[in-house]
Amino acid sequence: MTADGVYVYAVIRARRRLPTGVGGVGSPAAPLRTIEQGRVAAVVSEAPPKLRARRRDLLAHQDLLLRLSDQGPVLPMRFGTVAPDEETVRGQLTAGEADHLAALEHLSDGVEVNIKAFPAQNALRSLLADDRKLRRLRDEALRRPGYEANLRLGEAVAAALESRAAEAGRGLLSELTPRARAVASGPEVQGCVLNMSFLVDRGDSDDFRSAAEQFAETHSERVELRLAGPLPCYSFVSAEGTRVRTVGA
Amino acid sequence: MPTTTYSDEVVACPPRAGTLYDVLELILDRGMVIDVFARVSLVGIEILKVDVRIVVASVDTYLRFAEACNRLDLEHDSGSTTVPELFSGKAAKSIGKRKVREAAESVGDTVRKAVGGRDDDADEPDEDEEEQQERPRKRRAPARGGTSRRRPVEA
Numbered sequence A: 001m002t003a004d005g006v007y008v009y010a011v012i013r014a015r016r017r018l019p020t021g022v023g024g025v026g027s028p029a030a031p032l033r034t035i036e037q038g039r040v041a042a043v044v045s046e047a048p049p050k051l052r053a054r055r056r057d058l059l060a061h062q063d064l065l066l067r068l069s070d071q072g073p074v075l076p077m078r079f080g081t082v083a084p085d086e087e088t089v090r091g092q093l094t095a096g097e098a099d100h101l102a103a104l105e106h107l108s109d110g111v112e113v114n115i116k117a118f119p120a121q122n123a124l125r126s127l128l129a130d131d132r133k134l135r136r137l138r139d140e141a142l143r144r145p146g147y148e149a150n151l152r153l154g155e156a157v158a159a160a161l162e163s164r165a166a167e168a169g170r171g172l173l174s175e176l177t178p179r180a181r182a183v184a185s186g187p188e189v190q191g192c193v194l195n196m197s198f199l200v201d202r203g204d205s206d207d208f209r210s211a212a213e214q215f216a217e218t219h220s221e222r223v224e225l226r227l228a229g230p231l232p233c234y235s236f237v238s239a240e241g242t243r244v245r246t247v248g249a
Numbered sequence B: 001m002p003t004t005t006y007s008d009e010v011v012a013c014p015p016r017a018g019t020l021y022d023v024l025e026l027i028l029d030r031g032m033v034i035d036v037f038a039r040v041s042l043v044g045i046e047i048l049k050v051d052v053r054i055v056v057a058s059v060d061t062y063l064r065f066a067e068a069c070n071r072l073d074l075e076h077d078s079g080s081t082t083v084p085e086l087f088s089g090k091a092a093k094s095i096g097k098r099k100v101r102e103a104a105e106s107v108g109d110t111v112r113k114a115v116g117g118r119d120d121d122a123d124e125p126d127e128d129e130e131e132q133q134e135r136p137r138k139r140r141a142p143a144r145g146g147t148s149r150r151r152p153v154e155a
Helices: A055-071 A086-107 A124-130 A132-143 A147-179 A202-218 B002-012 B020-029 B059-077 B083-088 B090-094 B097-114 B129-140
Strands: A006-013 A033-037 A040-046 A081-083 A110-119 A182-185 A194-201 A223-231 A244-246
Touching: A006 A055, A006 A086, A033 A086, A040 A086, A055 A223, A055 B020, A081 A086, A110 A147, A110 A202, A110 B020, A124 A132, A124 A147, A124 B059, A132 A147, A132 B059, A147 A194, A147 A202, A147 A223, A147 B059, A194 A202, A194 A223, A202 A223, A223 B020
Parallel strands: none
Antiparallel strands: A006 A040, A006 A081, A033 A040, A110 A194, A110 A223, A182 A194, A182 A244
Protein backbone atom coordinates (compact mmCIF):
# COMPACT_ATOMS: atom_id res chain seq x y z
CA MET A 1 0.00 0.00 0.00
CA THR A 2 1.21 3.45 -0.75
CA ALA A 3 0.94 6.36 1.61
CA ASP A 4 -1.82 7.88 -0.48
CA GLY A 5 -4.36 5.23 0.43
CA VAL A 6 -6.90 3.20 -1.48
CA TYR A 7 -9.31 4.86 -3.88
CA VAL A 8 -12.72 3.20 -3.63
CA TYR A 9 -14.97 3.29 -6.72
CA ALA A 10 -17.83 1.03 -5.84
CA VAL A 11 -19.18 -1.84 -3.86
CA ILE A 12 -20.39 -4.84 -5.86
CA ARG A 13 -21.26 -8.45 -5.21
CA ALA A 14 -18.27 -10.71 -4.61
CA ARG A 15 -16.88 -12.83 -7.42
CA ARG A 16 -17.81 -10.49 -10.21
CA ARG A 17 -15.20 -9.97 -12.88
CA LEU A 18 -14.01 -6.46 -13.52
CA PRO A 19 -14.58 -5.01 -16.98
CA THR A 20 -11.54 -5.17 -19.20
CA GLY A 21 -9.77 -2.22 -20.76
CA VAL A 22 -10.74 0.23 -18.04
CA GLY A 23 -8.33 2.00 -15.78
CA GLY A 24 -8.71 3.95 -12.61
CA VAL A 25 -7.98 7.50 -11.61
CA GLY A 26 -4.54 9.00 -11.89
CA SER A 27 -2.13 9.42 -14.73
CA PRO A 28 -1.16 6.87 -15.85
CA ALA A 29 -4.45 5.20 -14.92
CA ALA A 30 -4.09 3.13 -11.78
CA PRO A 31 -4.77 -0.60 -12.27
CA LEU A 32 -8.07 -1.76 -10.78
CA ARG A 33 -8.62 -4.63 -8.43
CA THR A 34 -11.21 -5.86 -6.00
CA ILE A 35 -11.07 -6.37 -2.27
CA GLU A 36 -13.47 -9.21 -1.47
CA GLN A 37 -14.93 -9.74 1.94
CA GLY A 38 -17.74 -12.21 2.42
CA ARG A 39 -20.39 -11.76 -0.24
CA VAL A 40 -19.40 -8.23 -1.22
CA ALA A 41 -16.38 -6.62 -2.81
CA ALA A 42 -14.97 -3.15 -3.18
CA VAL A 43 -13.58 -2.04 -6.51
CA VAL A 44 -10.41 -0.11 -5.75
CA SER A 45 -7.09 1.15 -7.03
CA GLU A 46 -4.20 2.87 -5.40
CA ALA A 47 -5.06 6.49 -4.83
CA PRO A 48 -2.83 8.78 -6.86
CA PRO A 49 -0.93 11.43 -4.94
CA LYS A 50 -2.61 14.84 -4.95
CA LEU A 51 -5.91 13.55 -6.23
CA ARG A 52 -8.22 16.32 -7.35
CA ALA A 53 -11.38 16.47 -9.42
CA ARG A 54 -9.67 16.65 -12.76
CA ARG A 55 -11.68 16.00 -15.86
CA ARG A 56 -9.61 12.92 -16.60
CA ASP A 57 -10.20 11.47 -13.16
CA LEU A 58 -13.90 12.27 -13.16
CA LEU A 59 -14.21 10.49 -16.48
CA ALA A 60 -12.27 7.48 -15.24
CA HIS A 61 -14.55 7.23 -12.21
CA GLN A 62 -17.68 7.63 -14.31
CA ASP A 63 -16.59 5.26 -17.10
CA LEU A 64 -15.74 2.48 -14.70
CA LEU A 65 -19.07 2.84 -12.92
CA LEU A 66 -20.94 2.84 -16.22
CA ARG A 67 -19.17 -0.35 -17.24
CA LEU A 68 -19.78 -1.99 -13.87
CA SER A 69 -23.44 -1.07 -13.86
CA ASP A 70 -23.84 -2.50 -17.35
CA GLN A 71 -22.87 -5.86 -15.94
CA GLY A 72 -24.80 -5.95 -12.71
CA PRO A 73 -25.88 -4.00 -9.67
CA VAL A 74 -23.36 -1.59 -8.27
CA LEU A 75 -23.19 0.83 -5.37
CA PRO A 76 -21.25 3.78 -6.73
CA MET A 77 -19.10 5.70 -4.30
CA ARG A 78 -19.01 9.44 -4.42
CA PHE A 79 -16.06 10.74 -6.40
CA GLY A 80 -12.90 11.11 -4.38
CA THR A 81 -13.49 8.46 -1.73
CA VAL A 82 -10.18 7.28 -0.32
CA ALA A 83 -9.65 4.75 2.45
CA PRO A 84 -6.44 4.92 4.46
CA ASP A 85 -5.55 1.29 3.74
CA GLU A 86 -6.91 -2.09 2.63
CA GLU A 87 -7.62 -3.15 6.22
CA THR A 88 -10.06 -0.28 6.65
CA VAL A 89 -11.87 -1.33 3.48
CA ARG A 90 -12.11 -4.94 4.66
CA GLY A 91 -13.40 -3.82 8.03
CA GLN A 92 -16.06 -1.67 6.44
CA LEU A 93 -17.16 -4.42 4.05
CA THR A 94 -17.51 -6.82 6.94
CA ALA A 95 -19.46 -4.36 9.04
CA GLY A 96 -21.66 -3.26 6.18
CA GLU A 97 -22.10 -6.57 4.36
CA ALA A 98 -25.81 -6.99 5.10
CA ASP A 99 -26.64 -3.38 4.22
CA HIS A 100 -24.61 -3.50 1.03
CA LEU A 101 -26.27 -6.72 -0.06
CA ALA A 102 -29.71 -5.30 0.62
CA ALA A 103 -28.89 -2.17 -1.36
CA LEU A 104 -27.50 -4.21 -4.25
CA GLU A 105 -30.63 -6.30 -4.23
CA HIS A 106 -32.80 -3.19 -4.22
CA LEU A 107 -30.94 -1.74 -7.18
CA SER A 108 -30.61 -4.87 -9.25
CA ASP A 109 -31.75 -4.21 -12.79
CA GLY A 110 -32.24 -0.58 -11.89
CA VAL A 111 -30.64 2.37 -13.63
CA GLU A 112 -30.71 6.05 -12.91
CA VAL A 113 -32.03 8.53 -15.44
CA ASN A 114 -31.35 12.15 -14.64
CA ILE A 115 -33.41 14.95 -16.10
CA LYS A 116 -32.61 18.63 -15.84
CA ALA A 117 -35.11 21.23 -16.91
CA PHE A 118 -34.13 24.73 -17.99
CA PRO A 119 -36.23 27.66 -19.11
CA ALA A 120 -36.88 27.59 -22.86
CA GLN A 121 -34.88 30.35 -24.46
CA ASN A 122 -36.64 30.79 -27.73
CA ALA A 123 -40.13 31.31 -26.51
CA LEU A 124 -40.36 35.08 -26.20
CA ARG A 125 -43.10 35.32 -28.75
CA SER A 126 -45.41 32.87 -27.07
CA LEU A 127 -44.51 34.34 -23.71
CA LEU A 128 -45.50 37.84 -24.79
CA ALA A 129 -48.63 36.54 -26.43
CA ASP A 130 -49.68 34.84 -23.20
CA ASP A 131 -48.68 37.39 -20.63
CA ARG A 132 -50.52 40.68 -20.44
CA LYS A 133 -48.32 42.06 -17.70
CA LEU A 134 -45.24 41.56 -19.82
CA ARG A 135 -46.86 43.23 -22.79
CA ARG A 136 -47.61 46.23 -20.60
CA LEU A 137 -44.03 46.43 -19.39
CA ARG A 138 -42.81 46.17 -22.94
CA ASP A 139 -45.14 48.93 -24.08
CA GLU A 140 -43.84 51.11 -21.28
CA ALA A 141 -40.28 50.34 -22.28
CA LEU A 142 -41.08 51.42 -25.81
CA ARG A 143 -42.99 54.53 -24.83
CA ARG A 144 -40.42 55.75 -22.35
CA PRO A 145 -37.28 53.91 -23.28
CA GLY A 146 -34.49 53.81 -20.81
CA TYR A 147 -32.31 51.66 -18.67
CA GLU A 148 -34.84 51.30 -15.86
CA ALA A 149 -37.71 50.33 -18.14
CA ASN A 150 -35.59 47.79 -19.98
CA LEU A 151 -34.33 46.33 -16.77
CA ARG A 152 -37.85 45.95 -15.42
CA LEU A 153 -38.99 44.33 -18.63
CA GLY A 154 -36.01 42.00 -18.84
CA GLU A 155 -36.28 40.94 -15.24
CA ALA A 156 -39.96 40.18 -15.64
CA VAL A 157 -39.24 38.18 -18.78
CA ALA A 158 -36.55 36.14 -17.05
CA ALA A 159 -38.85 35.47 -14.11
CA ALA A 160 -41.72 34.50 -16.39
CA LEU A 161 -39.56 32.13 -18.42
CA GLU A 162 -38.38 30.51 -15.23
CA SER A 163 -41.81 30.17 -13.75
CA ARG A 164 -43.21 28.68 -16.95
CA ALA A 165 -40.35 26.20 -17.02
CA ALA A 166 -40.85 25.31 -13.37
CA GLU A 167 -44.51 24.68 -14.01
CA ALA A 168 -43.68 22.45 -16.95
CA GLY A 169 -41.12 20.71 -14.76
CA ARG A 170 -43.82 19.87 -12.23
CA GLY A 171 -45.92 18.47 -15.05
CA LEU A 172 -43.01 16.39 -16.22
CA LEU A 173 -42.44 15.07 -12.73
CA SER A 174 -46.01 13.97 -12.27
CA GLU A 175 -46.02 12.36 -15.69
CA LEU A 176 -42.79 10.43 -15.22
CA THR A 177 -42.98 9.53 -11.54
CA PRO A 178 -45.45 6.66 -12.05
CA ARG A 179 -42.99 5.13 -14.50
CA ALA A 180 -40.14 5.07 -11.96
CA ARG A 181 -39.33 2.84 -9.02
CA ALA A 182 -38.04 5.78 -7.03
CA VAL A 183 -37.41 9.47 -7.48
CA ALA A 184 -34.67 11.61 -5.94
CA SER A 185 -34.07 15.30 -6.32
CA GLY A 186 -30.58 16.16 -7.46
CA PRO A 187 -28.25 18.84 -6.17
CA GLU A 188 -29.06 22.38 -7.14
CA VAL A 189 -27.64 23.40 -10.47
CA GLN A 190 -27.53 27.03 -11.42
CA GLY A 191 -30.24 28.02 -13.87
CA CYS A 192 -31.91 24.65 -13.60
CA VAL A 193 -35.58 24.69 -12.56
CA LEU A 194 -35.71 20.95 -11.97
CA ASN A 195 -32.97 18.41 -11.37
CA MET A 196 -34.48 15.02 -10.77
CA SER A 197 -33.20 11.49 -10.89
CA PHE A 198 -35.43 8.53 -11.56
CA LEU A 199 -34.72 4.92 -10.71
CA VAL A 200 -36.12 2.85 -13.55
CA ASP A 201 -35.87 -0.75 -14.63
CA ARG A 202 -33.09 -1.20 -17.11
CA GLY A 203 -35.52 -2.70 -19.57
CA ASP A 204 -37.81 0.30 -19.29
CA SER A 205 -35.18 2.98 -19.65
CA ASP A 206 -35.69 3.44 -23.39
CA ASP A 207 -39.41 3.88 -22.95
CA PHE A 208 -38.79 6.22 -20.07
CA ARG A 209 -36.48 8.36 -22.14
CA SER A 210 -38.94 8.41 -25.01
CA ALA A 211 -41.66 9.60 -22.68
CA ALA A 212 -39.41 12.40 -21.45
CA GLU A 213 -38.42 13.35 -24.98
CA GLN A 214 -42.04 13.38 -26.01
CA PHE A 215 -42.82 15.70 -23.14
CA ALA A 216 -39.93 17.96 -24.11
CA GLU A 217 -41.24 18.18 -27.64
CA THR A 218 -44.76 18.99 -26.57
CA HIS A 219 -43.59 21.67 -24.15
CA SER A 220 -40.66 23.03 -26.09
CA GLU A 221 -41.96 26.58 -25.75
CA ARG A 222 -41.77 26.33 -21.99
CA VAL A 223 -38.97 24.07 -21.02
CA GLU A 224 -35.73 22.62 -22.29
CA LEU A 225 -34.75 19.21 -20.99
CA ARG A 226 -31.38 17.57 -20.67
CA LEU A 227 -31.49 13.83 -20.17
CA ALA A 228 -28.68 11.65 -18.93
CA GLY A 229 -28.92 7.93 -18.48
CA PRO A 230 -28.93 5.05 -18.02
CA LEU A 231 -26.46 5.90 -15.27
CA PRO A 232 -25.10 4.09 -12.25
CA CYS A 233 -27.50 4.70 -9.39
CA TYR A 234 -25.64 7.60 -7.78
CA SER A 235 -28.78 9.09 -6.30
CA PHE A 236 -30.22 5.91 -4.85
CA VAL A 237 -27.43 4.52 -2.71
CA SER A 238 -27.44 6.88 0.19
CA ALA A 239 -30.12 8.42 2.32
CA GLU A 240 -27.72 11.18 3.21
CA GLY A 241 -28.38 14.41 1.39
CA THR A 242 -31.06 13.04 -0.87
CA ARG A 243 -34.77 12.86 -0.61
CA VAL A 244 -35.51 9.52 -2.12
CA ARG A 245 -39.13 8.74 -2.64
CA THR A 246 -40.03 5.21 -3.39
CA VAL A 247 -42.80 5.06 -5.88
CA GLY A 248 -45.69 2.67 -6.00
CA ALA A 249 -44.51 -0.16 -3.81
CA MET B 1 -9.62 -6.85 -27.82
CA PRO B 2 -10.40 -4.95 -24.66
CA THR B 3 -9.88 -1.48 -26.06
CA THR B 4 -12.20 -2.01 -28.98
CA THR B 5 -14.89 -3.50 -26.84
CA TYR B 6 -14.61 -0.60 -24.50
CA SER B 7 -14.91 2.13 -27.09
CA ASP B 8 -17.78 0.35 -28.78
CA GLU B 9 -19.68 0.31 -25.56
CA VAL B 10 -18.80 3.85 -24.80
CA VAL B 11 -20.07 5.00 -28.16
CA ALA B 12 -23.35 3.22 -27.52
CA CYS B 13 -23.61 4.72 -24.08
CA PRO B 14 -22.55 8.35 -23.63
CA PRO B 15 -25.07 10.07 -25.86
CA ARG B 16 -27.45 8.40 -23.46
CA ALA B 17 -25.33 8.78 -20.40
CA GLY B 18 -25.02 12.47 -21.06
CA THR B 19 -21.89 14.52 -21.21
CA LEU B 20 -19.63 14.68 -18.23
CA TYR B 21 -21.00 18.10 -17.51
CA ASP B 22 -24.55 16.82 -17.36
CA VAL B 23 -23.71 14.33 -14.65
CA LEU B 24 -20.97 16.20 -12.87
CA GLU B 25 -23.02 17.15 -9.86
CA LEU B 26 -24.14 13.54 -9.46
CA ILE B 27 -20.58 12.24 -9.52
CA LEU B 28 -19.48 14.89 -7.05
CA ASP B 29 -22.49 15.22 -4.76
CA ARG B 30 -24.23 11.87 -4.93
CA GLY B 31 -23.03 8.32 -4.62
CA MET B 32 -22.35 6.38 -1.48
CA VAL B 33 -20.52 7.99 1.42
CA ILE B 34 -18.93 5.85 4.09
CA ASP B 35 -17.73 7.53 7.24
CA VAL B 36 -14.53 5.58 7.72
CA PHE B 37 -13.39 6.49 4.22
CA ALA B 38 -12.12 9.99 3.72
CA ARG B 39 -12.92 12.15 0.80
CA VAL B 40 -10.41 14.25 -1.05
CA SER B 41 -10.87 17.96 -0.85
CA LEU B 42 -12.60 19.31 -3.89
CA VAL B 43 -11.89 22.96 -3.34
CA GLY B 44 -12.40 24.97 -6.47
CA ILE B 45 -14.65 22.46 -8.12
CA GLU B 46 -17.48 24.98 -8.35
CA ILE B 47 -15.74 26.47 -11.33
CA LEU B 48 -16.51 23.33 -13.26
CA LYS B 49 -20.17 23.72 -12.60
CA VAL B 50 -20.57 27.06 -14.28
CA ASP B 51 -22.28 26.66 -17.60
CA VAL B 52 -22.31 29.63 -19.92
CA ARG B 53 -25.37 28.34 -21.72
CA ILE B 54 -27.49 28.73 -18.65
CA VAL B 55 -29.44 31.88 -18.05
CA VAL B 56 -28.04 33.61 -15.05
CA ALA B 57 -30.14 36.25 -13.41
CA SER B 58 -28.12 39.34 -14.09
CA VAL B 59 -28.50 42.81 -15.44
CA ASP B 60 -26.92 41.72 -18.69
CA THR B 61 -29.44 38.96 -19.13
CA TYR B 62 -32.32 41.25 -18.33
CA LEU B 63 -31.21 43.82 -20.85
CA ARG B 64 -30.74 41.15 -23.45
CA PHE B 65 -34.27 39.90 -22.88
CA ALA B 66 -35.65 43.42 -22.97
CA GLU B 67 -33.89 44.10 -26.21
CA ALA B 68 -35.23 40.93 -27.77
CA CYS B 69 -38.72 41.79 -26.58
CA ASN B 70 -38.64 45.28 -27.92
CA ARG B 71 -37.55 43.93 -31.23
CA LEU B 72 -40.32 41.39 -31.22
CA ASP B 73 -42.83 44.05 -30.49
CA LEU B 74 -41.68 46.07 -33.46
CA GLU B 75 -42.02 43.18 -35.80
CA HIS B 76 -45.46 42.69 -34.39
CA ASP B 77 -46.63 46.21 -35.17
CA SER B 78 -45.04 46.47 -38.54
CA GLY B 79 -48.07 46.07 -40.74
CA SER B 80 -50.24 43.23 -41.79
CA THR B 81 -47.55 40.61 -41.75
CA THR B 82 -47.78 38.07 -39.00
CA VAL B 83 -44.87 37.49 -36.72
CA PRO B 84 -44.10 34.00 -37.95
CA GLU B 85 -43.98 35.30 -41.51
CA LEU B 86 -41.60 38.01 -40.54
CA PHE B 87 -39.38 35.52 -38.86
CA SER B 88 -39.52 33.07 -41.71
CA GLY B 89 -37.76 35.67 -43.78
CA LYS B 90 -39.54 36.03 -47.09
CA ALA B 91 -42.14 38.53 -46.06
CA ALA B 92 -39.68 40.40 -43.95
CA LYS B 93 -37.69 41.39 -46.97
CA SER B 94 -40.53 43.28 -48.57
CA ILE B 95 -43.46 44.05 -46.36
CA GLY B 96 -43.04 46.58 -43.64
CA LYS B 97 -39.33 46.28 -43.75
CA ARG B 98 -38.69 49.97 -43.67
CA LYS B 99 -40.80 50.50 -40.65
CA VAL B 100 -39.17 47.62 -38.86
CA ARG B 101 -35.79 48.91 -39.73
CA GLU B 102 -36.43 52.44 -38.54
CA ALA B 103 -37.92 51.29 -35.32
CA ALA B 104 -35.17 48.80 -34.76
CA GLU B 105 -32.61 51.53 -35.17
CA SER B 106 -34.24 53.72 -32.61
CA VAL B 107 -34.38 50.89 -30.17
CA GLY B 108 -30.81 50.01 -30.94
CA ASP B 109 -29.94 53.56 -30.07
CA THR B 110 -31.86 53.46 -26.88
CA VAL B 111 -30.45 50.19 -25.73
CA ARG B 112 -26.94 51.23 -26.50
CA LYS B 113 -27.35 54.47 -24.62
CA ALA B 114 -29.00 52.61 -21.82
CA VAL B 115 -26.15 50.19 -21.38
CA GLY B 116 -23.61 52.94 -21.77
CA GLY B 117 -22.34 51.77 -25.12
CA ARG B 118 -20.85 53.78 -27.91
CA ASP B 119 -22.79 56.61 -29.40
CA ASP B 120 -22.00 55.88 -33.00
CA ASP B 121 -24.32 55.02 -35.81
CA ALA B 122 -27.46 53.19 -34.81
CA ASP B 123 -27.79 49.64 -35.86
CA GLU B 124 -30.00 46.64 -35.53
CA PRO B 125 -29.66 45.41 -31.99
CA ASP B 126 -28.92 41.89 -33.02
CA GLU B 127 -25.85 42.63 -35.05
CA ASP B 128 -22.61 41.95 -33.35
CA GLU B 129 -20.05 44.45 -32.39
CA GLU B 130 -17.77 43.82 -35.28
CA GLU B 131 -20.49 44.64 -37.72
CA GLN B 132 -21.41 47.73 -35.81
CA GLN B 133 -17.94 49.02 -36.10
CA GLU B 134 -17.84 48.42 -39.79
CA ARG B 135 -21.19 49.95 -40.30
CA PRO B 136 -20.38 53.58 -41.18
CA ARG B 137 -18.00 52.49 -43.86
CA LYS B 138 -20.52 50.09 -45.32
CA ARG B 139 -23.08 52.81 -45.49
CA ARG B 140 -21.01 54.82 -47.84
CA ALA B 141 -19.87 51.94 -49.92
CA PRO B 142 -22.15 48.96 -49.70
CA ALA B 143 -20.26 46.04 -51.07
CA ARG B 144 -21.15 42.82 -49.34
CA GLY B 145 -24.05 40.68 -50.37
CA GLY B 146 -25.40 40.52 -46.89
CA THR B 147 -25.91 44.23 -46.51
CA SER B 148 -26.74 45.22 -50.05
CA ARG B 149 -30.03 43.46 -49.63
CA ARG B 150 -30.98 46.14 -47.17
CA ARG B 151 -29.86 49.10 -49.20
CA PRO B 152 -33.16 50.04 -50.84
CA VAL B 153 -34.79 50.19 -47.46
CA GLU B 154 -32.36 52.69 -46.16
CA ALA B 155 -32.21 54.84 -49.25
